[in-house]
Amino acid sequence: MARFLLDIAPVRDIPAFRRLWIGSTLSMLGSQFTVIAISLEVFELTGSTFAVGMVGFFALVPLIIAGLYGGSIGDATDRRSAGLWTTFGLFIMTVALAAHAWLDIASVAVLYGIVALHSFAQGLNQPVRGAIVPRLVPMRQLPAANALFQLTMGSCLMVGPLLGALTVAGLGFRWAYTVDVLSFAVSLWAMYKLPPLPPIPGEDGATSKAGFRSVVEGFRFLATRPNLRMTFLLDLAAMIFAMPRALFPVLGASVLGGDQFTVGLLTAALAAGSVLAGVFSGTFIRINHHGRGCAAAVAAWAVCIMAFGAVILVASGGWGRDTAWPLVMSCLMLVAAGVMDSVSMLFRTTILQAATPDSLRGRLQGIFIVVVAGGPRLGDAAMGTGGQWLGPGFAALVGAVICFLLVLLLMRMFPGFMRYDARDPQP
Known part of the structure; x- marks a missing residue:
């Protein structure tokens, strides 16, 4: 155990x-x-x-x-x-x-x-x-x-x-x-x-x-290292197109009923998934094929958000006043998504640290901070706009489908990433 x-x-x-x-x-x-x-x-x-x-x-x-x-x-x-x-x-x-x-x-x-x-x-x-x-x-x-x-x-x-x-x-x-x-x-x-x-x-x-001239050197290094670039692209695909948190307020106020507590519950469900992944991290820290693990985790994140969007669609269309089961199922999907996000983050962070020469690690970490901070903000804007035009259920579902397709496309574009092995880290 x-x-x-x-x-x-x-x-x-x-x-x-x-x-x-x-x-x-x-x-x-x-x-x-x-x-x-x-x-x-x-x-x-x-x-x-x-x-x-x-x-x-x-x-x-x-x-x-x-x-x-x-x-x-x-x-x-x-x-x-x-x-x-x-x-x-x-x-x-x-x-x-x-x-x-x-x-x-x-x-x-x-x-x-x-x-x-x-x-x-x-x-x-x-x-x-x-x-x-x-x-x-x-x-x-x-x-x-x-x-x-x-x-x-x-x-x-x-x-x-x-x-x-x-x-x-x-x-x-x-x-x-x-x-x-x-x-x-x-x-x-x-x-x-x-x-x-x-x-x-x-x-x-x-x-x-x-200095910023040194920062440019970091970007130049990243431009020539496909495995490192892939970690950033996978994260952007997940956060820009399939981050559902901008939908939580409207879901709490309408589809799932409730109030601010409902919004807090949905937000906590994502964090709970991260905690769960940490507690059982022995399951995947011994995996050496970090590239495959990272891509699979992002694809699984997209599938979880698809399921979340499907629950919202069903709840919007016919569960009537009973919001208990939709809320429970939504939270379960978000917990599962949180697990996948945490697994993806673990592999991406480890690849970045292991495959980057120490003389460039600070600059690559700086770029990583920009992606981690900026991606979810762009995702909030994209999902918020989609929720306004399509409704929250369709916005989550369509965004997650786009994310999943992008993962498949990136896997095809960067086949070497799928062969990345932690025992011989190559950037």
């Missing part, structure tokens, strides 16, 4: 990774307190859902810009130092959020400004943090290490918003932001305790310099 469960060997055997994982877990949980608190505070100040939506805009643009630049920093400098300073920047922005609440600065403009700066610091930090992991963990344990991060991320996404909302309701915005400050203090300590991680020269014997 143990072979099917989460492999905790990286946490057990590698103290530096253990500290990094604990710090990252606590900071991810604390950040969910901040995410929900910001949304609730903006709505309390404005009464506008548009104003709440603008929080995402002010967060996305700095994240994309800084994510690319942060990757070049991670390749040009000692990653421990870069990680420490960027984590400290995040910590300062988190303190600023708490300070504005304790000082009763009721200003949406101030919140937007802090969100933008916080997101910029996050963009600098995440590529460096992602490039650190392969320097701490042996290649054979990378899948297990990534599965641990997937488990904690899914768990935080599932329980963090609920705990954050309860904290805001019971103690106010001040303490919700303060929880995030305390959690980031642990992350800062974990980064401080890392060993030195100086840059490793590239094939030409030289180390890169931080």
Whole structure:
């Protein structure tokens, strides 16, 4: 049975990774307190859902810009130092959020400004943090290490918003932001305790310099590496065409009945799938054919979203007032989709870390951050538009069919990806 469960060997055997994982877990949980608190505070100040939506805009643009630049920093400098300073920047922005609440600065403009700066610091930090992991963990344990991060991320996404909302309701915005400050203090300590991680020269014997010219070198490398490109294309196909979360509000209000709790239940179902995949990650971390596993997981994600769309269509057409069974089945389909998304992410992350030379890992992680952040945003726009024109059921079904067909097309265009073997990682 143990072979099917989460492999905790990286946490057990590698103290530096253990500290990094604990710090990252606590900071991810604390950040969910901040995410929900910001949304609730903006709505309390404005009464506008548009104003709440603008929080995402002010967060996305700095994240994309800084994510690319942060990757070049991670390749040009000692990653421990870069990680420490960027984590400290995040910590300062988190303190600023708490300070504005304790000082009763009721200003949406101030919140937007802090969100933008916080997101910029996050963009600098995440590529460096992602490039650190392969320097701490042996290649054979990378899948297990990534599965641990997937488990904690899914768990935080599932329980963090609920705990954050309860904290805001019971103690106010001040303490919700303060929880995030305390959690980031642990992350800062974990980064401080890392060993030195100086840059490793590239094939030409030289180390890169931080800057956007260095970022261009990362894109050039990606353009010549079909296996790495395939991981990005598969993710974009899934997130742009088959990410259903933009449909959750209208489904909660109409087809599935209920209220905001229904929307929260649908959102939690995706995160629950990620947790389930993490708990039973022993099932697939020993698979060596990561290319086949990744493509199969994205195709299975599309099938799950097709089934979700079919349930919505049936519920719209004839289940009458009984919304219990459609809601249960929708959640089950989303849990299954969450499992497949987590498996896909595990394989894609491992391929990116293993097949990229260390001298370029930071920059490729930066591009990865842009794709991970931007793809779902584009997917929200596409699915929201489709839901308006076709209705939510058809939008989910058609989008998932497009995703599935794109996976088949990409498999045909990049046959070498299906032969990718973790024992001999080739970019």
